[in-house]
Amino acid sequence: MCGPFKGCRGLLRLLEIIFSALSFIIVISRGRAVSPWGVWCEFVWVFCITVPLVLSVVEAKMRPTLLAVFLPNWADLRCGLTTLCAVMITSATVIFAAVFANTLCFITSLVATAVFLIDGVMQKKTSPSGYLSGPRGRLRTTEAFIACIILTAAADHLVNGDWSFRPLGMICSITVFAVCLLVTVVVIVLHLLKLLQYLLPFKLSVMELVFNIMAVLLYLLAVILWCIFGYKRYMYNPYTCDKRSLVNMNTVTIGAIVNIVFYVVDLVLSLRSR
Numbered sequence: 613m614c615g616p617f618k619g620c621r622g623l624l625r626l627l628e629i630i631f632s633a634l635s636f637i638i639v640i641s642r643g644r645a646v647s648p649w650g651v652w653c654e655f656v657w658v659f660c661i662t663v664p665l666v667l668s669v670v671e672a673k674m675r676p677t678l679l680a681v682f683l684p685n686w687a688d689l690r691c692g693l694t695t696l697c698a699v700m701i702t703s704a705t706v707i708f709a710a711v712f713a714n715t716l717c718f719i720t721s722l723v724a725t726a727v728f729l730i731d732g733v734m735q736k737k738t739s740p741s742g743y744l745s746g747p748r749g750r751l752r753t754t755e756a757f758i759a760c761i762i763l764t765a766a767a768d769h770l771v772n773g774d775w776s777f778r779p780l781g782m783i784c785s786i787t788v789f790a791v792c793l794l795v796t797v798v799v800i801v802l803h804l805l806k807l808l809q810y811l812l813p814f815k816l817s818v819m820e821l822v823f824n825i826m827a828v829l830l831y832l833l834a835v836i837l838w839c840i841f842g843y844k845r846y847m848y849n850p851y852t853c854d855k856r857s858l859v860n861m862n863t864v865t866i867g868a869i870v871n872i873v874f875y876v877v878d879l880v881l882s883l884r885s886r
Contacts, residue, residue: 624731625664631724632660632701638717648767649711652760656704660697660724667693688742688749689804691735695744696753698728703761743803751878752800755871759793762867769842769860781837788834789868792827799823817885824879828872835868 636657645651667690705721708714743749766786770778802808802816809816842861 621731621734622668624727624734625668627727628664628697628724628731629661631720631727632657635704635717635721635724636661638714638720642714647711648764648771649707652764653704653708656700657721657724660701660728663693663697685740685742687735687738687740688745691732691738691740692742692744692749692753694728694735695732696757698725698732699757701725701728703757743800748878748881749800749803751874751881752796752803755874755878756793756796756800758867758871758874759789759796762789762864762871763793765860765863765867769857769864772857772860779841781841785834785838785864785868788830792830792871795823795827817882821879821882824875824882827875828879831868831872831875835865835872838864838868 636654639645639650639654639657645654701721702725705718705725708721709718744753763786766782766789770782770786799816799820802812812819838861842864
């Protein structure tokens with residue numbers, strides 16, 4: 613194997629790119645995705661094409677000294693991104709099989725999932741140490757991933773529902789989920805690019821502590837508003853809410869409750885680390 617795809621790891625990355633690209637091409641050849649779940653699956657496949665490609669090119673072209681300056685723990689980042697890709701493409705494979713009917717795309721995405729899982733397990737065996745490999749990093753990436761699923765389900769619920777039914781409470785809940793997702797991603801980036809921490813007027817640990825407290829409170833408020841306005845309409849007239857709409861409402865509710873638990877755990881870890 614020549615170029616950036618050398619050795620066993622290079623072969624795995626090449627297979628990840630090929631089967632993720634095949635899944636994406638099969639879907640877009642059938643037309644533009646309208647459903648938010650379809651958009652999520654397409655985003656995941658593009659993400660899973662980009663990550664192994666960028667990792668391979670960076671490792672082949674950049675010198676170790678440059679990597680050490682900008683990304684002090686490259687092995688941790690590489691393992692974390694590969695694991696994230698494995699989780700994301702697993703969700704896309706399951707969602708596509710449940711919502712859409714395309715056997716060929718399901719097979720190619722399933723193969724890509726298997727390759728990413730193998731790659732992730734092989735990298736975990738090297739026991740990389742760093743933020744993404746530790747409990748705090750795994751919590752943050754899990755929070756961000758669940759928030760993406762929540763937002764996709766909420767968007768699908770609103771897109772496929774009655775256009776005249778857009779209560780302010782549900783819109784506020786979606787805004788809370790989106791803002792918390794954005795801040796969570798920023799925290800992850802700040803941990804990985806330590807040079808950016810010097811631009812903060814306060815310590816990153818203080819920022820995380822305040823954010824975890826706000827995230828727990830805002831998520832609690834968002835869940836209450838979502839349940840009041842969403843399920844109240846379903847109980848009033850269940851015939852206006854089809855089965856898919858109810859599944860989306862349940863997905864948002866359960867996902868938000870799970871994320872509250874993760875943010876509480878993260879808050880406890882933040883307090884213990886001080």
